[in-house]
Amino acid sequence: MPKIGGSMAVIILVVDDSLPMRSVIIKTIKVSGYGSANFLQASNGREAMRTLGNEWVDLVITDYNMPDMDGMELISEMKRDETLRCIPVLVVTTEGSRTRVEEFIQKGAAGYIQKPFTPEVIRTKLNNILGEIKDEESVESRNEELDF
């Protein structure tokens, strides 16, 4: 499993049908304290599912409104898959209606970011989510050590 914390060698899958938006999200994450993160990209949910089937990913950041398979469908598909359901998903969206946000959370999103966003917002969200993973890993590795 990739190491999280310290070197921050996390692998993040960025899913957005907009090439410039993917590029901006990646650049923003890099300047938000995750300069050594590795990135994978997909232009819709279906492509993201294919990538998730082949690559290890620590976090998925997805747009909501995309052709073919949107962000909500992607979350549902991931939650149906035993190996993918534990990967946190952060939704980046222009839509900030309460109903829509509740829908994201109900489907299992770990959080959402509304566009326009700033690097500070991205940093806070990533720290929250990746910090939780780090904590879970610490517990896991401590348990493994105890078992050993």
Place this chain on the structure above:
Amino acid sequence: MKNRLKAAMKSSISEILETMFFVSLEFDESGNFDDFIQSANGNLSASRLRFGGDLSGSFFFYAPESVLLTITENFLAQDRYSITKNHVEGTLKEITNMIAGSTLSSFDKQALFNLNIPEVIDTNRKFESFDEAGNEQIFFMINSLEGRLAAKLTFSI
């Protein structure tokens, strides 16, 4: 309702263009759409996003090609020689997408709107696309350091 929608759109345009696209702007209340089209000399890019739900209609965003290229450069933090047509069109569609989403969600936080995928439109068909979209309209002329821009919302209740 139209005034509330207009206020939501105006503040969304400011926030999005300034925060994400680094465009300093001011609204030109006396601006005329026909003059804007003519001054672009046919070098105008535009995109449209249709939406439905509690309210239905279309958002439009217009930018002269040279201005859009500068905005794309700023947005991507890349020099213009590395920027492709895909980058420019993607940036144009993203502006429209963000303005639409932000306007509708700040207009009514409880309502649910279905936003379509933004598309680049042929500006020679601007009046046709305007007519098909709804019977009410809100229009903004925007002055920026990079050049003049325009945004429009047509809707029916």
